Amino acid sequence: MDTIVVGAGIAGITAARLLHAAGQRVVVLEARDRVGGRIWTDRTAGFPVDRGASWIHGLTGNPLTGVVAALEMETHEFTVGSFQAAGRPIADYDESRRLLDHEAARRWAGDVDTADALLERIVAASGPGESYATVAERALAATGWEPRRADRVRAFYRHRTEEQCGAEAEQVAAHALDEDAVEGDEVIFPGGYDVLPRALAQGLDVRLGRTVTAVGRTAAGVRVDTEDESFEAARAIVTVPLGVLKAGAIEFTPALPGAVAGPIARLGMGVFNKVFLQFPGRFWQDAVYAIRRHGRAGFPWHSWYDVSAVSGKPMLLTFAGGAWGREIERKTDEEVVSSVLAALREIHGDSVPEPVAHWITRWGNDPHALGSYSYVAVGSSHDDHDALAEPVDGVLHFAGEATCGREPATVHGALQSGHRAAERILGSRLCLTELTRGVTPVR
Known part of the structure; x- marks a missing residue:
C-alpha cells in the first residue's frame, strides 16, 4: 500500500483521488457509514436537506467552481457573504420588532x-x-x-x-476574521451538496465503518489501527476534524512533535448548528433572503434564511453558534423548535403556524466531528492552520479545513488542503482537472 487516507470528507477524497489518478495504491478509512464528512445531505424527507456544509462561499477564484461545473451540479444563487449587513433583500426588524424602512x-x-x-x-x-x-x-x-x-x-x-x-467573540482572536472575505456570488445546491463527495469517491477504495484509533510511524512507513484491523503503508494522510484531534481520539506513536501538536492545542473548534423548519405555507415577505432581528432582541435567535428554493417547500433555516450552539445540543427537539417559534412569533405573531417538519444538527455531540469547523482562538494565529499541515518524519501528513490558513472553515479550504497533501507526497504539481477526469456526474 502506498498511502492510507484517514477520513472520507472532501479533503480525504480529494487527496485520494489525485493520488489514485497518479497510479498510487490508496485506501481510505472512514468511520461513518457514508462519504462526505461534514458534508451531509439528509434525503429522508424526499428532498435534500444539507445538515452540514451548504454554500460555495464566493465563486470567483474558487477551485470548487470548476469542479462543480465539471460534475454538472445544479446550483442556486444565494449570496449572504460574511454575515453581511446588506446587499441582498433582508427584512430587518428593530428592538421593538418594527420593520426597518x-x-x-x-x-x-x-x-x-x-x-x-x-x-x-x-x-x-x-x-x-x-x-x-x-x-x-x-x-x-x-x-x-x-x-x-x-x-x-x-x-x-x-x-x-x-x-x-462557531465561537464567542471573547474566544476568538482579534485577527481571526482577517481572511473573512467572499469574492463573487455564493451558491447552494438544490440537489444536495453530497453529490460532490459521492461523485469524487467513484472508483476509490473507501472502507466505511472503520474508526481509526491509532497511527504509528515506523522505519517502514506507517501503521494505522482501527477497532478491528491494522493497515500498513508508506505514508498516511490524516484528515479527521480538528475536534477529533483535540480530543486525542487517535493515538499517535511516537507522539506528534510540538510543531504540529502546538497548533492542535491552540486552534479552536467551533460549534455551529442548523435548525430547519418546514411550514405548511409561507408567512414571511416575498423575495427576501432573510429575516433579521437587531440589537439585544436578536438573542438567542437573530436570523432566518429562506431556503425554500432547495426543498421546494416553505422552509426557513436559522443558526445557533458558539455557546448557544452548544446549549441547544442539551435540549430536546421540541424545546429547540418551541424556542425558535417563540422568536418568530414576536415578529410575525399568530401568522406563524406550527411546522410540519424540522431538522436540528448537533455537531458538537457528533463523535466523528466534535464540532463544526476550526477558528483562530485567542493565543493562536492563522499560521497555526498551515503549521498543522507540515509533514511529520516524511510519512505523516494532515489535511482538512483546519490545515488551510487562507480558507479555514470552508469546503474549498478542505479541497485545497487535500490537493496540497497529494502534491507533497508526489513531489510534483497536480492540476485540479485531474480530480474530475473520468467521473460520472451523480444525480
Missing part, C-alpha cells in the same frame, strides 16, 4: 461600514493576545454613538463570530 436599513448598513473601517485599523494594531470582543469594543467606543446605535453593531459583531467561527 429602506432609509433606516440603509443607515444601519452604513453604521456597520463605519464601524468596520475603524475595526480594521484597530485589529491591525492589536496585540497577539487580544480577542475580537476587545477590539470590537474599542472600535465602537471610537464611534461616539449613543448606546442603542452601538448595541446594534455590537450584536452584529457577536453574531458574526458565532457564524464565522
